Amino acid sequence: MRIDCPMCGSRDRREYYYQGGAVMLARPAPDAGEAAWDDYLHLRENPAGETEELWQHDGGCGAWLVVTRDTVSHEISNVALAEDVKRAMRKAS
């Protein structure tokens, strides 16, 4: 398995650390309430198909990445810097 780091290029999976669902980027407001925080901290989708995940290129440039991966085929369809994804989210909100 290889991941195309936007900075480093195509690299072996061993250089990366897997964190989990990219929903971690959508942090609720401090006063969003118990349900929103419970959802953010504990509840995750478990799709058979396309999902967005956070990976870190810790054995490379150190950047956090949003990786779009199909959990059935393991095909990776997109990789973006988490920094850019988060900036776009801020702009949109």
Place this chain on the structure above:
Amino acid sequence: MVELIQISPCAGLLPITLGSVTLDEQDVGRLTSLSPFGDASDLSAALEKAHGCTWPKPNRSTGKDGGRCIWFGRDEALLIGPAPDMGLAKHGAVVDQSDAWAVVSLAGPGAVDVLARLVPVDLRDAAFKRGHTVRTQVMHMNASITKLGTDHLMIMVFRSMAGTLVYDLKGAMAAVASRG
């Protein structure tokens, strides 16, 4: 007063020559981590004026022996050689890391074959030319590898891992050398 004796990270371990490849420690002078405040253009200009090397693009290095700047990760570069001009601190974070890294050179025909056994990146000349640099791993150690010339690479790992680096490289050098 206690007299402190400076010991280099690979003291007593190097040099080693096996077959056509030699591993040796490099005394490269000062190591300074640079991280720009925002855009790197001001830092690049200050760097060029003071040390004759510009801000490197990802996976590239600039300058030469005695004043080299290598890309060192996302929004980070490492100035190798000179004591940093204090004017750089206006444009970015300037952090001395001179004692934090073990720096070795691997040179001679077959040097790339040695690293091919330890590093998951293609370092042959066709893909990785003089002046190219990568952040990657040597076995399980996070490393920085820069090509100084054909069959001539500079490898850096955290100082605490100097012994492991020499051990792993020595094993790979012996394996390559035994193939003749």
